[in-house]
Amino acid sequence: MAGTESLRDVTLRPWPAPKKEELSQEDLFLQIQQLTTERGHLRDITEKSLHEDIAAGKDVPDEAKEDVESGAKEKDAPTKQEMLEKVFNAQREMYGHLEWAKFAAENALDLISLVLSQDPNKRSAASFSHTFREMGLSQGIPFGSFGISRENHEFHVRKPDEILRLQEQEDRQVVAAKGSRMESLDSAVDEILKAAKKLEKEVRRETKYWKEIVSVSDKGWPIQRLRQNARHVPFGVRYGLPEASDHFKARGFAPLNMDKDGSIILDPALRLKPKTFRVRISENGRIIGTSQLPIEAECKELPIEKSIQLARDSLLEEELYHEMSLETRQLLAYGVEFRDSVIHVDAPRMGGTSHSRKLLIDCIPRDDSVPGGQERSHDWLAQNVAEALRLLLAHEHSMRLYRRSQLPPPLTGRAREKPPPPLLRTLLAVFRHLEGVGSLHVYLETVARTLNSAGLDVTLTTTLETSWAKLTESLKESSKKGLSATDQLLDVFMKPFDGRATLTLPSWSGQSESMTIATRTIVGQPTFGTEHKLTMPSSLTSDLGLFQELKFSVVEEVKSYIDWILTLQIAHRLVKSEYSSRVVIKTHGQRVTIVSRGTKKGSTASKDISVEVQHGELKVTATAVNPQEGAEDSERVHTWNGQKEAISLKEVVKSWVE
Known part of the structure; x- marks a missing residue:
């Protein structure tokens, strides 16, 4: 028993062949192929069939049989004619095999191509052989006329136990299919519910998003x-x-x-x-x-x-x-x-x-925020x-x-420069114009008030900016019809600023002459700042030998020149016209000499009348030509500064020279 139990797990294997007799994988495949060629499929080769073939002599090759049968014949060498016949026979047999192989290959190619031609995308006459194209396709054989289908030709009669087993297997498959369908339906229901929730969420999400989009659009945002x-x-x-x-x-x-x-x-x-x-x-x-x-x-x-x-x-x-x-x-x-x-x-x-x-x-x-304490x-x-x-x-x-809505300018080869918009330039122009014109007009108002207090009838008309004064008319007559009133109003600030002041010259005869001061401000070409243009009447310039128009760039120069012009007007025109026969002009300055009534020119009773307009004040000084007449009357001074005076310039001068 012990020996039998020891052999229970023994595995029987073939005795290993020596290395010289071992067959490689390729040799094994060749032998299997040879057996398949000689005896058919391997499933028909059994041990019993091999013993039967051996007993019947079927395992003996034909060549061996022929050798045995022809053993009694003479073993003479074949003649030349026999050898040529064998060669011709072998060649004829070889050509026959080649023709048969070509015929079989062409038939197989035509068959496969005809089967594949059922697909419209694979219909091509080039895939058929030359013979079939000439004898078949050209004779009317259509594409796709041959088909292949797979059918079950098994007519095996099953045993009862096999039929029962197949029936049970079929029943299990039906039950499994029902379970799979039920599981699929449950999964589909879950997916549908999940999709419904997701769709509801997406609907709420899209609704809220579109609501805010409409709100933004209603506010005017594009x-x-x-x-x-x-x-x-x-x-x-x-x-x-x-x-x-x-x-x-x-x-x-x-x-x-x-x-x-x-x-x-x-x-x-x-x-x-x-x-x-x-x-x-x-x-x-x-x-x-x-x-x-x-x-x-x-x-x-x-x-x-x-x-x-x-x-x-x-x-x-x-x-x-x-x-x-x-x-x-x-x-x-x-x-x-x-x-x-x-x-x-x-x-x-x-x-x-x-x-x-x-x-x-x-x-x-x-x-x-703004710092505190500022x-x-x-x-x-x-x-x-x-x-x-x-x-x-x-x-x-x-x-x-x-500008984009207007006709474009002519095309040029030179690129047009796009300067920055005049923002700071406009601000600087406004500042400089208001500073220059304001200072000048304040000074002219002071001078006019002073001259009026001295009994000299003077009128002053000032305009801070001419375009602002005529703004209503300019907007009505504007040629830019495509612009709004606001843009036309702001367009005024982009142009040069022009201020204007007109001051009538002092006169005792009632004839009024005026001088004009035009102030032009532009931060750019051609003035680069503020320019004051003084225009005087032609009669004044001819009497005093002055230029009719003068330009200044500084307000202080304009003030000083106006003071000098008013001084000459009062001294050389008003006083001279009042005492024409008694006035002696020694210089072209601010001093004239008036001879007292009843004396000759150059006598000791003459008075030098000096007129000075400066810083908004009018100062008149009378100096005796011969100071020995009396120290108290040697020099007299009277000043007007714009306050109401009880005595005028004409009366003061008359009291001094009479």
């Missing part, structure tokens, strides 16, 4: 459909001004992203802190006024429409500061500087003050300057649209 990423970001808003410069026009568009709940997510361009344009008034290094817009809350707490508006305002403020920064390069000669991102502009000195006043212009975040007395001036600059930039946008 909505634009996006082509890229249209599923998650279908729309965008264009909040930038359409006539802005190229750099800021590209920044004026932001996509309206969709959040998980359908609300609009602010684009990073809209999340940036809004900026504002700030103007400060500095006097002797001390800030006395600041412009400031109201501080808004955080962008997350504001509605989307308000956030878009803040982004638009911030973009406008940045563009305004950018355009003015570019303009400072051309205005260095006018006292404009750009240091530490701040534009420094000389402000006008109103009222004759001597304080050094400057405008400080920069761009800061909107939520920056003086706020000139906030109104800073705020007005800031608003004026914003209006000028808006007017420049309107003018760009107006």
Whole structure:
């Protein structure tokens, strides 16, 4: 028993063949192929069939049989004729095999091509043999006329146990199919419910998104459909001004992203802190006024429409500061500087003050507050300057649209330059014009008041700016019909400013002559600042030998020259016309000599009358030619400074010379 149990797990294997008799894989395949060729399929080769073949002598090759049968024959060598016949027979047999192989190959090719021709995409006459193309296709055999189908030709009679087993297997398959269908239906129901919930969520999400899109559109913001990423970001808003410069026009568009709940997510361009344009008034290094817009809350707490508006305002403020920064390069000669991102502009000195006043212009975040303890007395001036600059930039946008709507200029090979808009230039022109014209008109009013107090009938007419005085008529007669009244009004500030003052010369005869002072201001060619043009009557210039028109660039020079003209008018024309026969003019200055009545010229009773108009005062001095007549009467002086006087210049002179 022990020996039997020890052989229970023994595996029987064939005895290993020696290495010389081992067959390689290729040799084994060759032998299997030879057996298949000689005896058919391997499934018919069994041990019993091999024993039967051996017993019947079927395993003996035919050549061996022929050798045995012809063993008794003579073993003489074949003749030459026999060898040639064998060669011819072998050649004929070889050609026969080749023709048969060619015929079989062509038939197989035609059969496969005809089967494949059932597909319209694979119908090609080139895939058939030459013989079939000539004898078949050309004779009318259609494509796809031969088909192959797979059929079951098994007529095996199954046993009862096999039939039962197949029936059970079929029943199990039916049950499994039902279970699979039920599981699929449950899964489909779950997927449908999940899809329904997802669809409901998407509907609520899309509804909320479209509601906010409609709200933004109703506020007047242009909505634009996006082509890229249209599923998650279908729309965008264009909040930038359409006539802005190229750099800021590209920044004026932001996509309206969709959040998980359908609300609009602010684009990073809209999340940036809004900026504002700030103007400060500095006097002797001390800030006395600041412009400031109201501080808004955080962008997350504001509605989307308000956030878009803040982004638009911030973009406008940045563009305004950018355009003015570019303009400072051309205005260095006018006292404009750009240091530490701040534009420094000389402000006008109103009222004759001597304080050094400057405008400080920069761009800061909107939520920056004004430092505590800072003086706020000139906030109104800073705020007005800031608003004026914003209006000028808006007017420049309107003018760009107006120019684009007109006929274009002729084409040239030279590229047209696009200078920055005249923002600082307009501001400087207004400041310089108001400063020059205001100072001159104040002085002329003082002179007119002084001359009237001296009994000289003088009238003064002043116009701060002629185009402003005729604004209503100019708007009615404007040729720019495509512009609004606001743009036509702002267009006046882009032109040179012309102020005008007319002062009648003092006269005792009732004949009035006047001189005119025209002030023209333009920050650019050809004047580069303020120019004062003085025009005098021809009678005055002929009597005194002066030029009829003179131009000045400084107000103080105009004042000094007007004082000198009035002095000559009073001394050489009024006094001379009153005492024509008794006046002796020794020089062309401000002094005339009047001979007393009843004496001859050059006598000791003569008086030198000196007239001087200076700083708004009229001063008359009478000096005796012979001071020995009396020390108390040797020199008399009378001054008029604009206050009401009981005595006039004519009476004073008459009392001195009579």
